[in-house]
Amino acid sequence: MYSGGYAGKILRINLTERTSKEEPLQEQLARDFIGGAGFAIKYLFDEVKAGTDPLGPDNKLIFACGPFTGAGVPCSSRMSVAGKSPLTGAVGLALSGGHFPAEMKYAGWDVIIIEGRAEKPTYVAITGNSVRFRDAARIWGTLTFDCQQIIKDELQDQNVRISCIGPAGERLCRIAGIINERRALGRKGLGAVMGSKNLKAIAIRGKESIPIASEERYRKSRAALLKAFKESPVLYPEFAQHGTPMVVEVTSAMGILSAKNWTATGQFVPEGLSLESQTTRKIGKEHCHDCPVGCSQLKMARRGDYAGILSEGPDFETIYAFGSNNGIDDIDSVIAADRLADELGLDSVSSGVTIGFAMECFEKGILTLKDTDGIDLRFGNDAAMMKVLRKMAFRDGIGDLLADGSLAAARKIGKGTEKFAIQIKGLELAAYDVRGAKAHGLNYATAYTGADHCRGYAFQEIFGVPVPHPVDRLAIEGKGKLTVWNQDIQAVTCDCAPMCKFLLDMAIPQIACQNTADLMEAITGLPFTPEEVMRVGERLTNVAKAFNVREGFTRADDTFPERLMTEPLKAGASKGQLISKKDLDAMLDEYYSERGWDVKTGMPTRAKLAELGLEYIADALNL
Amino acid sequence: MKITLQTVMGLKQVVGQRLVEIDLPQGSTVEDFVAYMKKRWGDKLSPHLIDPQNNQVHPHVRIMVNGQTIQFLNGMQTLLNDGDEVVILPLVSGG
Numbered sequence: 001m002y003s004g005g006y007a008g009k010i011l012r013i014n015l016t017e018r019t020s021k022e023e024p025l026q027e028q029l030a031r032d033f034i035g036g037a038g039f040a041i042k043y044l045f046d047e048v049k050a051g052t053d054p055l056g057p058d059n060k061l062i063f064a065c066g067p068f069t070g071a072g073v074p075c076s077s078r079m080s081v082a083g084k085s086p087l088t089g090a091v092g093l094a095l096s097g098g099h100f101p102a103e104m105k106y107a108g109w110d111v112i113i114i115e116g117r118a119e120k121p122t123y124v125a126i127t128g129n130s131v132r133f134r135d136a137a138r139i140w141g142t143l144t145f146d147c148q149q150i151i152k153d154e155l156q157d158q159n160v161r162i163s164c165i166g167p168a169g170e171r172l173c174r175i176a177g178i179i180n181e182r183r184a185l186g187r188k189g190l191g192a193v194m195g196s197k198n199l200k201a202i203a204i205r206g207k208e209s210i211p212i213a214s215e216e217r218y219r220k221s222r223a224a225l226l227k228a229f230k231e232s233p234v235l236y237p238e239f240a241q242h243g244t245p246m247v248v249e250v251t252s253a254m255g256i257l258s259a260k261n262w263t264a265t266g267q268f269v270p271e272g273l274s275l276e277s278q279t280t281r282k283i284g285k286e287h288c289h290d291c292p293v294g295c296s297q298l299k300m301a302r303r304g305d306y307a308g309i310l311s312e313g314p315d316f317e318t319i320y321a322f323g324s325n326n327g328i329d330d331i332d333s334v335i336a337a338d339r340l341a342d343e344l345g346l347d348s349v350s351s352g353v354t355i356g357f358a359m360e361c362f363e364k365g366i367l368t369l370k371d372t373d374g375i376d377l378r379f380g381n382d383a384a385m386m387k388v389l390r391k392m393a394f395r396d397g398i399g400d401l402l403a404d405g406s407l408a409a410a411r412k413i414g415k416g417t418e419k420f421a422i423q424i425k426g427l428e429l430a431a432y433d434v435r436g437a438k439a440h441g442l443n444y445a446t447a448y449t450g451a452d453h454c455r456g457y458a459f460q461e462i463f464g465v466p467v468p469h470p471v472d473r474l475a476i477e478g479k480g481k482l483t484v485w486n487q488d489i490q491a492v493t494c495d496c497a498p499m500c501k502f503l504l505d506m507a508i509p510q511i512a513c514q515n516t517a518d519l520m521e522a523i524t525g526l527p528f529t530p531e532e533v534m535r536v537g538e539r540l541t542n543v544a545k546a547f548n549v550r551e552g553f554t555r556a557d558d559t560f561p562e563r564l565m566t567e568p569l570k571a572g573a574s575k576g577q578l579i580s581k582k583d584l585d586a587m588l589d590e591y592y593s594e595r596g597w598d599v600k601t602g603m604p605t606r607a608k609l610a611e612l613g614l615e616y617i618a619d620a621l622n623l
Numbered sequence: 624m625k626i627t628l629q630t631v632m633g634l635k636q637v638v639g640q641r642l643v644e645i646d647l648p649q650g651s652t653v654e655d656f657v658a659y660m661k662k663r664w665g666d667k668l669s670p671h672l673i674d675p676q677n678n679q680v681h682p683h684v685r686i687m688v689n690g691q692t693i694q695f696l697n698g699m700q701t702l703l704n705d706g707d708e709v710v711i712l713p714l715v716s717g718g
Contacts, residue, residue, distance in 0.1 A: 048654075113695035174664065227688045233681075233683050234683075234713075234714045234715060234716055236718075238632075238713070238714075238715060239715075239716055239717060243717060244717030245717075246632060246715045246716050246717065247715055247716075247717050247718045248717050249632055249635075250631055250632075250712055250713075252631075252685070252692070253629050253630075253631050253712060254710070254712070255690060269641075275632055294658045295717065315717075315718075316717055317718065431718065432718075436690070448681055453718065457718070459716065462718070463714060463715060463716055464683075464685040464692065464712070464714065465714075465716075470695075471692055472691075472695040473692070474690070474691065475695075502716055502717055505716050506714075506716040572690075573629075573687060573689070573690035573708065573710055574690050575690070577690075
């Protein structure tokens, strides 16, 4: 039995019945899935039946932490939240750092499962074993930062940690996120799931500590980790100072910073989004719980209509979504949009990309001033972007058309616009024009959550990290095998254990599995080898894939927006690049083959599921 | 022949601008290009390009010619042609 790391308990909250109950965390679950996304997706497969309405009471929201969280492992305060995504119909998984995850462990919970639907607006206050259902009528309609402050005041506890939704989640916008302090569980519309449950917020407070199975071994493994941090040429010297925004200049130089709804990648030079322009806006930095790095940048807009607006961020993805993707070369506009999206409870990536899609429709004359409530929605018009962003959260006019993401909007607009809705499985593409980074593209096509950079980030292509081997970003061959490795190692080390994504490529790529195995054994007392660690990542990916297969997803869904397969990049260091349908098929064949899945259908096979101890899933899929 | 150098972040500060045009003799290689940079910008390149311990390019720095990493061309012996663009990238991460 595990003897450390885990709180050992699962909390099940039923909003319909206003009840809660405690369940033990089973050892087999810990061995098979480690924690975090592994737990969340296992429960999702087991408890949310095929065909469930994502915005109905039968969908669930599953918050899950891993054994490293709260145990003092550096950069391990991360939580996974899973549910069936109302945006994609597939697995919805979002992760966030901050302080809530560690607080959840200190409150005594590894997993919190939210079921049913409250009769009226409610928030849940959890203090250790105490679960209170509180009236949220007074705070329904508030922006997320105000909501958190009101709850803190109401509970008379300024240190309570809160995850909540804003107006977007309340109005069931399918690109609504959950806001955790000033951070976001942004993607896949899980804010709408929370809104559908009439759940405005979860406030949590705890005082327990997390036991460690072997202090001596733990100290040794932790020291190895911290040594790798210090030896990294980038983690402290650069990343701790600049955070993710430094990627703007690098991707731009590589010709893969997506611009103007992916029509001007390589042509758009982001002078106004450069590191220099961002440095002049920086007023401080934030650390997640147990993080010695502090990559999160506090920035304040300095000029024009946005002067004085503060945001924690914007991170690289948001700079792409509200900046280059919308033809906006002004960091102050992006800071303001980032803050507004967080306050409204909208995913900044999907919001920005959906607005970029609408801008292209407007420039092509498909949407007119009549459709946009008189807003001149051309690329580069930051004021228009801000107006539309606000309208999206309130489903007002043009905002209602765009509130459910680009694919839903394209289907309503028609006229062939689906071809340039930049989404896969309904999820808007994260940054990086993958026509110039093929494995990164294959990950977008195959990730179980849609076009998600957080599943199998190809850091070999984007940053040149030569682990497990040097990679030619423009080659097709070998990308299937690489993507499997990327998805599985990131699933287990970053999403299950968990640890911050940024450490994997920057500091510990070569020792990640060994170090995770060592820490698992030291903290939990459960023996793990590096191979078993990787096997957990593979198991998680297979369960998630099985969920999607059960929902009707096939190989045909593992694809790209047409633009990426037919329109070569026009300028920059990736000029001429695209991923043709033939190249995509070649990569998919290699990917499925490497996974041990059926190459023709892209489905897991009974043999593979049995090898992973998942026969019951093979039965559920009638394989 | 004219070669365009594109730099980012710290190296951009050293060379003064994002894009710099450099004139080199025909037949020059990436190694010649880097030698030219050493001559022009000297020790200021140390943190961003050249390891002063061995006078070699830092192992984590990426050099691309027309978008292709030289590791997948002919390394430092990659021949340059008129109009080529050389991009030099530090190790960064995040995103």
